[in-house]
Amino acid sequence: MGSSVETLEFQAETRQLLRLVIHSIYSNKDIFLRELISNASDALDKLRLEALTDSSQAEINTPDLHIWLEIDKGARTLTVRDNGIGMTRDDLVELIGTIAKSGTAGLLEKIKESKESKDAATIESLIGQFGVGFYSAFMVADKVTLRTRRAGTDSGTQWESDGEGTYDLQSVDSLPVGTSVTLHLKPADSEDGLADYLSEPKIRQIVKQYSDFIRWPIRMATERTDAEGETTRDIDTLNSMKALWARPRAEVTEDEYHEFYQQISHDWLAPAETIHMRAEGTFEYEALLFIPSQAPFDLFSRETKRGVQLYVKRVFIMDDCEALMPDYLRFVKGVVDAHDLSLNVSREILQHDRQIRGVRRRLVKKVLGAIKDMQSKDAERYAKVWAQFGRALKEGLVEDTDNTEALLELVSAASTHDPEKTTTLREYVERMKDGQDTIYYLTGETRAMVENSPHMEAFAAKGYEVLILTDPVDEVWVDRIPSFDGHRLQSIAKGQVDLDESADGETETDAEKARREQDFAALLPWLTTTLSEQVKQVRLSSRLTTSAACIVGDARDVSPTLEKMYRAMGQQIPPVKRILELNPAHPLITALRTAHDAGADDPALAEIAELVYGSALLAEGGDLPDPARFTRLLTDRLTRTL
């Protein structure tokens, strides 16, 4: 043994997570072994890749890379050993003592809440999404001892902890390269889901179930006593190591796909869809992709992992290969095994490789096609996938102009047609009224705000369906996409509305229209001048039935929410002035006209104009530029009426 022991504290979040893991009511404790084996396998991949790509590292060219499991019944320990890349002392502090994942604090908070409400299923799914990795060892062990030496370094380190708040570190001489994790097992307790992990058949069963596709041999020494009492010792390889993606589809069972998916994704649920394909010809590759059934908690975090695993002729090259999947499909998991790439290939090279771009195009088409198939054949499953990943897929409408049509076919949105169900654009088009050629929508923060917006009034009165778009990304894509299947997409808060009848349901003649314009000929220019700080025009509206006024944009104007989003992203854009539309049949507006015709200079009228504008802004969920002034004007007015 080397130097003295140093005791260090776990980072606060790690401590919290460990407490949750140790005291969790999580039932499936067996997965600790999958997690440790998966870490060992990653360490072997890293060593192999370093040896293949860096000739200065010849000494790390270990011939027999493997994972070794060892049961010691006397000491009540189970050890998972690998001769992989290993860790330095600093790695240990950084990788095992802290959690670098973004969104950790938020997730821990959610887990705590579910714990308080004793919602075991939610806790499991949250912990599952997070991936407790190494820490899952503490579900079954009351002490863990890890010994490791990084390839290319001279001395090793021992890490030991009971998971309660601190861990001990000390240097250890003469360790082999690689890592061994020794679990000092808690007593078996079937009520608590703790199996006897000293049992050889149990370990075999867990490896077969969770780690059969691991591409390195997982070995264990076994003892067999025959009828004569003769004991023979053997070394068994517990896993089949078959590269599932390389096998013909017809020979792979559904269960095998699921288990493989769970191994690569660490998800505890079965995937919603499996896509297995092989491309032959000039650039050969196999791909096995999965659409999960649940979105990871960090799907919208900047640091979320993107892309699938890349292999070259069965050799693992990298995780999260962004070049193979666009950002908006970052939730797709899986493996691509390309036959004609160099093992030395880098992320930068991949980004610019023409053939890789071809592969990516094909994979995207496959994934979108699979979701489309789901939509026509299994509406319920499609609805679930859309609920989980729709927001991400809609980013594709902004990012991926090659697949606009395919993505638009997938879009599902809330609509005034049915308060419970969403609709596709195609279904909307099929329901359009005779003579209607435009798809109407309104964006906003919540369904209630959109539904109660004054802009809706005439559309509701005349039975026109309006899509209700409440995801922030909706603001962006509707701005870029002009039409669907030849039908214009139009915001009902923008441009002139030209519904076939007037708001009360009767067709208005040109003569009536002209007379009305004449009636308001003096008021409108005066209001436009009076409110020139706030709006660029005041005009009469045909979209209102009950409200006095609403604010609309020009057809090409940026919407207020989008304007806010651009500002929040630090973009400089000039303030966008919109248009105030008045309901010519509303008593407030007719009274305002009469008062104005009687004496245009009354300063009280200007204040009423301001109140009309402010109320219209509030009605659409907007922010008043000067709320204190608005409240004062309103209070004065109300006082005078009493």
Ligand SMILES: Nc1ncnc2c1ncn2[C@@H]1O[C@H](COP(=O)(O)OP(=O)(O)OP(=O)(O)O)[C@@H](O)[C@H]1O
């Ligand atoms: N056997 C090992 N050999 C080398 N490094 C290891 C080993 N086990 C763990 N590590 C290092 O510690 C890190 C943290 O491991 P942990 O299992 O907690 O998370 P992870 O594997 O990165 O994430 P996840 O389990 O969610 O995939 C790993 O990323 C790896 O760098």
